[in-house]
Amino acid sequence: MKIIDGGVCAAKGFTAGSIRSGIKDSRADDDTAIIFSACECTAAATYTMNRVKAAPLYVTMEHLENGVARAIVANAGNANACAPDGMENARRMAKVAAKVLGVDEDDVVVASTGVIGQRLPVECIEQHLPEIVLDGNGSEKANRAIMTTDTKTKTAAVEFTIGGRICRIGGICKGSGMIHPNMGTMLSFLTTDCAITHEMLAEALQENVRKTYNRVTVDGDTSTNDMCVVLANGQAGNELIEWQDEEYQAFCKALNEVNTRLARQIAADGEGATKLVTCTVKNSRSEEAAERLAKAVVGSNLVKAAMFGADANWGRVLCAMGYSKAPFRPEYVSVAFESAAGRVAVCEKGAAIDFDEALAKQVLSESEVTIQVDVGEGTDCATAWGCDLTYDYVKINGDYRT
Missing domain, CATH: 3.60.70.12 (L-amino peptidase D-ALA esterase/amidase)
Incomplete structure (x- = not known):
C-alpha cells in the first residue's frame, strides 16, 4: 500500500x-x-x-x-x-x-x-x-x-x-x-x-x-x-x-x-485547538472496554484543558476512565505522556510516581501528544483521538449563528 x-x-x-x-x-x-x-x-x-x-x-x-x-x-x-x-x-x-x-x-x-x-x-x-x-x-x-x-x-x-x-x-x-x-x-x-x-x-x-x-x-x-x-x-x-x-x-x-x-x-483541526491528543489504551479485557476508556479520556473537558495548559495532571485521566463504565482495576493502571519531545511516566499501578515536571511540560507542549494507558488486565487495545480545549473554542461558538 x-x-x-x-x-x-x-x-x-x-x-x-x-x-x-x-x-x-x-x-x-x-x-x-x-x-x-x-x-x-x-x-x-x-x-x-x-x-x-x-x-x-x-x-x-x-x-x-x-x-x-x-x-x-x-x-x-x-x-x-x-x-x-x-x-x-x-x-x-x-x-x-x-x-x-x-x-x-x-x-x-x-x-x-x-x-x-x-x-x-x-x-x-x-x-x-x-x-x-x-x-x-x-x-x-x-x-x-x-x-x-x-x-x-x-x-x-x-x-x-x-x-x-x-x-x-x-x-x-x-x-x-x-x-x-x-x-x-x-x-x-x-x-x-x-x-x-x-x-x-x-x-x-x-x-x-x-x-x-x-x-x-x-x-x-x-x-x-x-x-x-x-x-x-x-x-x-x-x-x-x-x-x-x-x-x-x-x-x-x-x-x-x-x-x-x-x-x-x-x-x-478541532475548533480553537492547538494540539492533537491521542489516547491509546492497551492490555485491556476487551477492545470494547479499551475503546470506552480511550474515548472517555480524550472526551474529558478537564483532560483537554490540562493538555492546553501542558499540565501533567494524570489524575484527570484516571477520573475520566472511572466514569467511562468500562471494566478495569484502578490499582493496575499505568499512565505515560508521549510526544516528539520524549516520554514521561506519571502513574504506576494507580499511584503517583516521581517524574521530571520540566520534561513533562516539554512533552505536553508539542502539537501532537499521546496519552498511553496500560490497564494491565488483558491483551486488547484501542485508540481514540481528540484535541485540547482552548479559549478560542468559546469565541468561535459564542456567535456562530450571527
Missing part, C-alpha cells in the same frame, strides 16, 4: 469541482461541491445517531436504498436541518445536480453543513450549479467548498493491489466543531475504483467507521448532519470482491488507512 495524492479524484473515473452559489452573503469562497463518477457505482453510507437528522440525510437514505449512485452534491453555510421546506429543498438540490450531470435524480447523494434551523436558499444553488466545472484535479476545490469553521482541508488517498490490479481509495472530509461519536460527526466522502459488491462495501464501511470516525471527539456534541459516503465504480478492473476473502481484507486495510488519516485530521 502506498500513500498518494488526489483525494476523491485519485481513483479512476472520478471528477470533482465547486462553485459559489451565494448561500451566505458573508462567505466569499465556493460553497457548493460535486463529486462525480463516469459510470454507475456501488454505494454505501453511515449516518449520524442523533435523533434529529437533517433533510439531506433522509433524501440520501432514499436514494441509496438500491445500493447505487453516481454523484454527491454538498453545500456549506446552511445545514438544511430543522428548516422550513427541508425535504423539498434537499430534493431540489438533487434534481438540479442530476440535470447538470445528465443522471437520474435517485443517483445523487445530497449533503449539507452549516447553521441549523434556517431555510436553505436552494434557488441560488439552482441558479449557479450549472456553471460548475468538474475535472480530475478538483478534489481540493470540492474540499474547500464544504468547509465551515475548518481551518484546513482534510484529504487522504492510497494505492493498493487487488488480484494484480492497482486500485485506489481517496477521500475528503470536513469537521471541526460539533464533533462527537456516534456516527462520525462530520461529512466524509470516499471514492474508489475497486470493484466490490454493495453488501461487502457496506459491511467494510460500517465496521471501519466504528474504529475510526467514531473514536473522534472534539466537544461532545453529535451533529444532525453527519454522514460518510463511499462510491465504488470498479474501473480498476479487478475481479469483483464478493466475499470476505484476502482481497476483501486488503480492501478493508486500505479503507482503514484513509479513514484513520481523515479522522486524525478532524481531531487535530
Whole structure:
C-alpha cells in the first residue's frame, strides 16, 4: 500500500469541482461541491445517531436504498436541518445536480453543513450549479467548498493491489466543531475504483467507521448532519470482491488507512485547538472496554484543558476512565505522556510516581501528544483521538449563528 495524492479524484473515473452559489452573503469562497463518477457505482453510507437528522440525510437514505449512485452534491453555510421546506429543498438540490450531470435524480447523494434551523436558499444553488466545472484535479476545490469553521482541508488517498490490479481509495472530509461519536460527526466522502459488491462495501464501511470516525471527539456534541459516503465504480478492473476473502481484507486495510488519516485530521483541526491528543489504551479485557476508556479520556473537558495548559495532571485521566463504565482495576493502571519531545511516566499501578515536571511540560507542549494507558488486565487495545480545549473554542461558538 502506498500513500498518494488526489483525494476523491485519485481513483479512476472520478471528477470533482465547486462553485459559489451565494448561500451566505458573508462567505466569499465556493460553497457548493460535486463529486462525480463516469459510470454507475456501488454505494454505501453511515449516518449520524442523533435523533434529529437533517433533510439531506433522509433524501440520501432514499436514494441509496438500491445500493447505487453516481454523484454527491454538498453545500456549506446552511445545514438544511430543522428548516422550513427541508425535504423539498434537499430534493431540489438533487434534481438540479442530476440535470447538470445528465443522471437520474435517485443517483445523487445530497449533503449539507452549516447553521441549523434556517431555510436553505436552494434557488441560488439552482441558479449557479450549472456553471460548475468538474475535472480530475478538483478534489481540493470540492474540499474547500464544504468547509465551515475548518481551518484546513482534510484529504487522504492510497494505492493498493487487488488480484494484480492497482486500485485506489481517496477521500475528503470536513469537521471541526460539533464533533462527537456516534456516527462520525462530520461529512466524509470516499471514492474508489475497486470493484466490490454493495453488501461487502457496506459491511467494510460500517465496521471501519466504528474504529475510526467514531473514536473522534472534539466537544461532545453529535451533529444532525453527519454522514460518510463511499462510491465504488470498479474501473480498476479487478475481479469483483464478493466475499470476505484476502482481497476483501486488503480492501478493508486500505479503507482503514484513509479513514484513520481523515479522522486524525478532524481531531487535530478541532475548533480553537492547538494540539492533537491521542489516547491509546492497551492490555485491556476487551477492545470494547479499551475503546470506552480511550474515548472517555480524550472526551474529558478537564483532560483537554490540562493538555492546553501542558499540565501533567494524570489524575484527570484516571477520573475520566472511572466514569467511562468500562471494566478495569484502578490499582493496575499505568499512565505515560508521549510526544516528539520524549516520554514521561506519571502513574504506576494507580499511584503517583516521581517524574521530571520540566520534561513533562516539554512533552505536553508539542502539537501532537499521546496519552498511553496500560490497564494491565488483558491483551486488547484501542485508540481514540481528540484535541485540547482552548479559549478560542468559546469565541468561535459564542456567535456562530450571527
